[in-house]
Amino acid sequence: MNILLSLQHINAAIQNQKILDNISLEINQGHHWAIIGKSGSGKSVLLKAMIGKQGISGGSISYHFKSSDDLINTGEPLALQRMALIESRHHFKNFSNTSDFYYQQRYNSSDSEDAMTVEQYLSAILAHVTEEHYWTLEKAVDRLRLTDLYQKQLIKLSNGETKRLRIAAALVKNPTLLLLDQPLTGLDVNSRLYFSILLQEIADSGVTVIMATSPNEIPDIIKTVAVLEDGKLTQTLTPAQVAEHNFAWASSTPDVDEAEIESLLSLTEYPTFDWIIKMNNVNVRYGDIQVLHNINWQVKQGERWALLGPNGAGKSTLLSLAYGDNPQAYANDIILFDKKRGTGESIWDIKRKCGFVSPELYQFFPMDNSCAQVIESGFYDTLGLFRQSEPSRAAIVLRWMKVFNIEKYARQLLKNVPASAQRLCLLARALVKNPTLLILDEPCQGMDDQQQQLFKHLVDIICSKSNITLIYVTHYAHEIPNAVDHYIHLQKGEVARVETI
Structure with a gap:
């Protein structure tokens, strides 16, 4: 040879x-x-x-x-x-x-x-x-x-x-x-x-x-x-x-400090809403390409959803409407957190209630903050920390890092830690403010089996001890948390079916 x-x-x-x-x-x-x-x-x-x-x-x-x-x-x-x-x-x-x-x-x-x-x-x-x-x-x-x-x-x-x-x-x-x-x-x-x-x-x-x-x-x-x-x-x-x-x-089965998670969740009171998401005949088009077609989807507070479908089915575009990133929301009949889009609420009003992570966010997230700064930026919904660190919030950050077993990376730059630790930092960033709506788009990418088990167990604990609303996207059935009991399947930009278990 x-x-x-x-x-x-x-x-x-x-x-x-x-x-x-x-x-x-x-x-x-x-x-x-x-x-x-x-x-x-x-x-x-x-x-x-x-x-x-x-x-x-x-x-x-x-x-x-x-x-x-x-x-x-x-x-x-x-x-x-x-x-x-x-x-x-x-x-x-x-x-x-x-x-x-x-x-x-x-x-x-x-x-x-x-x-x-x-x-x-x-x-x-x-x-x-x-x-x-x-x-x-x-x-x-x-x-x-x-x-x-x-x-x-x-x-x-x-x-x-x-x-x-x-x-x-x-x-x-x-x-x-x-x-x-x-x-x-x-x-x-x-x-x-x-x-x-x-x-x-x-x-x-x-x-x-x-x-x-x-x-x-x-x-x-x-x-x-x-x-x-x-x-x-x-x-x-x-x-x-x-x-x-x-x-x-x-x-090996990872250990999770349930008491610590419950303590962290108790730091925030969840506001009450009738509708977290309500979409009526929603369409999104770019030029001649129809990305979403007549989407009808209702999510009530405390529900846990899996959003499923093949690559290119429109999942990320649908999430961009729910998270406030897509300006075509204003041309559609969409209610988020009981308010119709276009009636005065800002993108930041929406993001304040959401925790979000996705492969795209991972691709474009600035890498020159320390891991602790990256997670603390979740309090402000910014891509990186652009203000002086606040000691009380920095302490909460460190507690979440310990839950994820990544506290050793706190002072290291995001770009210098393993890819799996980078992704765990962004997951902690999504959780740190105890959001009303948690959107997890393929959150386990790049993790080893033990980290995947840890995160799945962590999400189930959070769901069991709070009224958080969850939307979970994955291509692997075994990654879906046990707490999920609603499923929406997209196919070529349309709702193929909705299931409740």
Whole structure:
């Protein structure tokens, strides 16, 4: 076998904290790897180190890609041209390439015009040009099912659609080595099944795959699984051995301090409303595209809902109406917290009553605050803390961080902590003010099994000890809290069915 990449005793640190410890690996062409481990074990950092996006403090990395004349001169080192990495956060820019997207841009038609379309984005990617060029633009678009999205602006893509686009963009580069960080997050059930088939085609085309994933989601092409624990490579297993293995970090039941949660919930009195949400024949359209069609949905206080549907069904747009972010609410018959939209209430009046987290919020949240500051910003509904920290609220923040087992990150910048800890900070930010309405859009993305169990248990405790209203979105049935007893299913922008259990 041809060696593509070899790591010899590498170490890596972030802010003087060791993340990778004496890692040695040899990647051969056609031998596909999965990397598993609890959140914070170093999986993402290892992938970044492989492609040169994370500096190493010891050891060495050797690339063995063959020199070739078929590469376009991009100014990048040969190794980077031969590799592609899909990270947990994307790095899309405005069409003008002068500034980053911002969170609410997708809902404002004039602002979103500054975003590239899927076609423009993919066409701008420099690809290898060879007679054996397998992953053409047309083939990548077809295989990732992007044809119907070709003229859609990047900012308006759903979380799952964005993931498919980024995989297509990586394939258009025709890499020799493809690195995937949690590639299944954000994909609906059918997309996850299809992805396994797609991976086989990727492998057959000569691309070698290394992916960080859950031990429960190891595709058929994987030959060897590397297990990371606290930055160390502790063992290598076959997929069959992984299936029989009980990892302590994947199976143990987390402890939750119910008395502390009850104490935190008692800090706020819940106001009383007849209707949290009442939508009558709601429609949302962008140009010729109908995103929501005649939506009727009523949510009473204290109800716990699951909002379900495939990627692109309209779930995020529906939530944007409930959370006050979408200006098309004013053109529709929508009541939020007993007040009709457009009768004088401000967006901030709505947000004050809501706790909210979503994959899009995660993508666009500023990363330069400390974790404690990020959570404290939830009191003010701002994307980051832009005022002096208030001691009494900072104390509440620290209590919530202890509930989530992330208090050790309090003073660290959000950008320097593991992706799972980043997501837990945003979840704590949504809860810190004890909102009347809690909107959780795919909240468990990037968490290991233990963190998912902890959060699900936490939500059930909060629901049992308060009159909070819950809307929960997920593509995984096992993540839905036990407290949920109402279901609304969207399909192509319409209500397919509503169920009460």
